[in-house]
Structure formats: structure tokens, C-alpha cells
Amino acid sequence: MLKYFSIIQALCRSALVNPNEAVVHQVNRLKESLEKDGYDKEAKSLEGLLSSAKAGIDMSPSKIQKSFVVSKGEELTIRTPVPVDKETSTPLAEIFFPADLPSEMPVFDDNIRLAIQSIVSEWMKFDLLLEINATPASSCLIYGVPGTGKTHLAKWIGKQIGLPVVLARLEGLMSSFLGTTSRNIGNLFAFANRYQCVLLLDEFDAIAKLRNDPQEVGEVKRVVNTLLQSLDSRHERGFTIGVTNHESLLDPAIWRRFDIQVEILKPSPETMMHLLKIFLAPLEFSEIEIKFLAWCIEDSSGADAEMLSKWLKRAFVLEKESSLVAVMKQFALLNSGRVNAGKRNIMLRSDEDFIAMLLNDKTYSFKQKDIAPLFGMTQSSLSKQLAKFKETDKI
Ligand SMILES: Nc1ncnc2c1ncn2[C@@H]1O[C@H](COP(=O)(O)OP(=O)(O)OP(=O)(O)O)[C@@H](O)[C@H]1O
Ligand SMILES: [Mg+2]
Incomplete structure (x- = not known):
């Protein structure tokens, strides 16, 4: 020896x-x-x-043990040529190297956050699982309503895995010639399988739109089959993440190809407050002000919270004396899609109605002492005003 x-x-x-x-x-x-x-x-x-x-x-910057995908395939560098659509010469994918990927996980409600952390930690123990012949998930479908942080999450997962992300928007692979679409899909997967990378298929539902064309039934079937075969070929080669807003449009056969399916929901009131604090930094607002803002855009997405925060920053930097209520009324007026119609109408009708609606909200349970300063009043003047209204109501 x-x-x-x-x-x-x-x-x-x-x-x-x-x-x-x-x-x-x-x-x-x-x-x-x-x-x-x-x-x-x-x-x-x-x-x-x-x-x-x-x-x-x-x-090592990667928290994942170097194995599986990491040891398979060539290394992707900034000089690696990305495949293009032969007809239009547009690149079929965009490459994000770990340094370009977000290091912060999106802010989610606890149950979603914990579920995602558990998948990622499973990937981190890949070698241990292999020792007992258990194969960890190698594909994940992320779905949910627009603007909830799905693409951001997929990129963050790529960062955790420590590999470049090959991001392909399915829409971009589709050509007016279905034959070219199949070829683009094939070329994209061949590229991803050749290199060490995470394949991110964004706007995955685009493929489903093809079905609406009754004249091309045979060709469409072929495109879907190419996609199914490509997903199968990918299984042994590396991680694949699919992202979609319209999960209902996906073929059950495509669903089945993904080991894990995660639904991203709209943020809860607590999560919305957390998101607003992050997006508003370095501007500082009190807890009550943040709660008030979260109430105004209740049932909206993280992307809406980001948009509102930009709006507030502009307003507070340009007009230092702005009142939060005045800025929110303006926001409601000019962002009709982001503020619930019922709330918007009352916010814009009168301060009395606005205050009454806030005080009646069961989820946020605002108190008079919280609301008075927002409307530039003391608590006692607010309660006097409310008493006066009750009197008028009785008349
Ligand atoms: N939960 C969240 N945590 C942190 N940032 C978020 C969250 N939700 C949305 N955002 C921010 O909103 C913007 C849009 O997010 P992203 O593109 O990831 O959403 P999406 O769900 O992929 O949307 P779409 O379905 O329209 O593609 C990004 O700037 C993202 O950082
Ligand atoms: Mg997206």
C-alpha cells in the first residue's frame, strides 16, 4: 500500500x-x-x-456543498457565447453571475419563508442525502400573482446555490415560426446542460398561450413535447426553476416535471409593514404611520409597496412639509390599480369618512390617539369632532 x-x-x-x-x-x-x-x-x-x-x-461563497450540478459541466464565464434566435439574433437567455444576484431573500410571511428555507437547506445537504440514496429536489415551480417577488426569489435561490443563473423568458423563445420555437427551446436547454448553472425559466406560462391557435395543433404539440423532453433531460444535469403568474394555464404534464411547487401569496399586513420599512429606508416613519400606509395598500403586492415607497420618497424630499394623509390621497387618485376602489372612494370623499373607516377596521384596530396626529389633530379634538358627528347622525 x-x-x-x-x-x-x-x-x-x-x-x-x-x-x-x-x-x-x-x-x-x-x-x-x-x-x-x-x-x-x-x-x-x-x-x-x-x-x-x-x-x-x-x-467558499457558496453555502451549498460542491457536488451534483456543481461538478457537472463546464464553467460559465462572461466570455461564454449565449445562444441566439437564428431569425432575429436576440439572445435566448440572460446570464446573472452570483455577484449580480440578490443576497437578501424577499420578505415573505413566516410559513412561506420557512418552507423555502427548508428546501434550500435540503440542497445544502445534498451529499448527505446522496449517501442514503435519496435524491433531493432538483426543480422548483414558483407561482403566484404578479409583483410578489417570484423572480427575485428565484434569483436569490440561484445565489444560495452559488452558480450563475441562466434566465430565459419563455416569451422571448417563442417565434412566429413554431419550428423555430422548438429549436430555441432545444438550444437553450443544450446550453444550460452544458454549463454549471441554475436554469431559470421565467414567465413560463407563455408556452401555454400557443394552445390558442387552433390551426397549429400538431406543431404546438411538438413544441410542448420538446419542452417536456427538455425538462426531463435537465433533471440529471442541474437545478431548474420555473416561474409563472398563470399556473392554471400550465399543462398537468409540465406541473408534474417540477419536484417542488411553491405558491407565493400576497403579503399579510405584518409582512407589508416590514416591506414598507425596507423600501422606505433611509426615510423613517413611526410604527403607526407604517401601519397606516399598509392599510392604504392592503391586498397589494410587494412591487406595489416598492412603488408607493418611491412615491413617498419623492413627495417628502421635494415637499418637506407634506402630510402623509395628503400624499396618500394623491397616491390613491393616481394609482387606481394599487388602492382598493372602496377605500379610495372614501379616502377621497371626506376626512370624516376616512377617519371613520380607519377606526372601524377590525384587522388593523387603529385607536383615536394613533389617527389624530395623522390628520393634524389632537386626540381630544378628534374625539370632540367624532362626538359632533354622532350628534349630527342622530338628527
Ligand atoms: N416579498 C418581497 N420582498 C422583497 N421585494 C419584493 C417582494 N415582492 C416584490 N418585491 C419587489 O418588487 C419588484 C418586483 O418583484 P418580482 O419581479 O420578483 O415580482 P414577480 O412576482 O416576479 O412579478 P411578475 O409576476 O410581474 O413577474 C422587485 O423590485 C422586488 O424586489
Ligand atoms: Mg417575475
Whole structure:
């Protein structure tokens, strides 16, 4: 055995260039056996290799053990040519390297956040799962209403995996010639399978729109089949994330291709408040003001919260004296799609009605002392005014 030790040592060194838990475990076993049999010098040399590999793992930007997709395929660099649509020369995908991907997970309600963290941590223990012959999920479909952070989430997952993201908008692959569409899909997957990457198929439902063309039934079937086969071919090669707003349009056969399906819901009132605080920074608002803003755009998406925050920043920087209520009325007037119609009508009708609606809201349970300052009043003047209204109501 010692006759071949230099070869064994070289083997271990090469394996530890891309260390994963399984390799480290086996080299460690060899080291311990050598130690037991008294080959201290050889054991020490393996120990040296192990400790530098460990330092490498600790310094690695990726939290995922280097294995599976990471070890398959060529490395993608900024010089790698991206395939293009032959007809129009438009690139079939956009490449995002880890440095360009978001490091913050989108803000979600606790149950969604925990579910996503558990998938990601499953991927991080990939090698452990392989040791017991369990294959972790390698594809994930993210769906839900527009603007809820789905694309952002998919990119963040790519960042966690530590690989470049090959982002293809399905709409962009579709050509007026269905034959070209199939070829584009084939070329895109061939590209993704060749390199170490996460394939992100955004606006995945675009493919379903093809079905509406009754004249092209045969060709459409072929496109869908190409997609199904491509998804199957991808299974062994790397992670694939599909994102869609219209999950109901997807063929059940496509659904089945995804190991995990995550629905992203609109933010709850608490999550909306959290999002507003993040988007409004560095401007600071009180808890009550944030709660008031969340109430105004209740049932909207994270993208709407981002839009409102930009609006507020502009208003407060340009007109320092602005009142939050006045700015919100203006926002409601000019963003009819972002503020519920019932609320908008009352907000714009009169302050009395506006205040009454806030005080009657069961979810937010505003108190008079919270609301008075928003409308530039003291609590006692507000309660006097409310009493006066009650009197008038009685008349
Ligand atoms: N939950 C969230 N946490 C953090 N940012 C969010 C969240 N929801 C939306 N955003 C922000 O809103 C914008 C739109 O998000 P994104 O594009 O990820 O949404 P989407 O669900 O993919 O929308 P669409 O369905 O329209 O493609 C981004 O700037 C994103 O950062
Ligand atoms: Mg999106």
C-alpha cells in the first residue's frame, strides 16, 4: 500500500480541490486507518490536505456543498457565447453571475419563508442525502400573482446555490415560426446542460398561450413535447426553476416535471409593514404611520409597496412639509390599480369618512390617539369632532 501512497496522496489532493462532505469523509477514514496502523507520516500528510480543504470550504461563497450540478459541466464565464434566435439574433437567455444576484431573500410571511428555507437547506445537504440514496429536489415551480417577488426569489435561490443563473423568458423563445420555437427551446436547454448553472425559466406560462391557435395543433404539440423532453433531460444535469403568474394555464404534464411547487401569496399586513420599512429606508416613519400606509395598500403586492415607497420618497424630499394623509390621497387618485376602489372612494370623499373607516377596521384596530396626529389633530379634538358627528347622525 505504501508503495502507492504518492498516487493515493495525489488522488486525495485532486479530489479535495472541489471538496464535498463525502470526499472529506472518505479521506478522513483513510487518514484514521493509516494512523491506526502506525503510518503517522502518511496520516499527517492527509491531515494537512484535509485542513486546507476545510479552509477552502469555509471560505467558499457558496453555502451549498460542491457536488451534483456543481461538478457537472463546464464553467460559465462572461466570455461564454449565449445562444441566439437564428431569425432575429436576440439572445435566448440572460446570464446573472452570483455577484449580480440578490443576497437578501424577499420578505415573505413566516410559513412561506420557512418552507423555502427548508428546501434550500435540503440542497445544502445534498451529499448527505446522496449517501442514503435519496435524491433531493432538483426543480422548483414558483407561482403566484404578479409583483410578489417570484423572480427575485428565484434569483436569490440561484445565489444560495452559488452558480450563475441562466434566465430565459419563455416569451422571448417563442417565434412566429413554431419550428423555430422548438429549436430555441432545444438550444437553450443544450446550453444550460452544458454549463454549471441554475436554469431559470421565467414567465413560463407563455408556452401555454400557443394552445390558442387552433390551426397549429400538431406543431404546438411538438413544441410542448420538446419542452417536456427538455425538462426531463435537465433533471440529471442541474437545478431548474420555473416561474409563472398563470399556473392554471400550465399543462398537468409540465406541473408534474417540477419536484417542488411553491405558491407565493400576497403579503399579510405584518409582512407589508416590514416591506414598507425596507423600501422606505433611509426615510423613517413611526410604527403607526407604517401601519397606516399598509392599510392604504392592503391586498397589494410587494412591487406595489416598492412603488408607493418611491412615491413617498419623492413627495417628502421635494415637499418637506407634506402630510402623509395628503400624499396618500394623491397616491390613491393616481394609482387606481394599487388602492382598493372602496377605500379610495372614501379616502377621497371626506376626512370624516376616512377617519371613520380607519377606526372601524377590525384587522388593523387603529385607536383615536394613533389617527389624530395623522390628520393634524389632537386626540381630544378628534374625539370632540367624532362626538359632533354622532350628534349630527342622530338628527
Ligand atoms: N416579498 C418581497 N420582498 C422583497 N421585494 C419584493 C417582494 N415582492 C416584490 N418585491 C419587489 O418588487 C419588484 C418586483 O418583484 P418580482 O419581479 O420578483 O415580482 P414577480 O412576482 O416576479 O412579478 P411578475 O409576476 O410581474 O413577474 C422587485 O423590485 C422586488 O424586489
Ligand atoms: Mg417575475
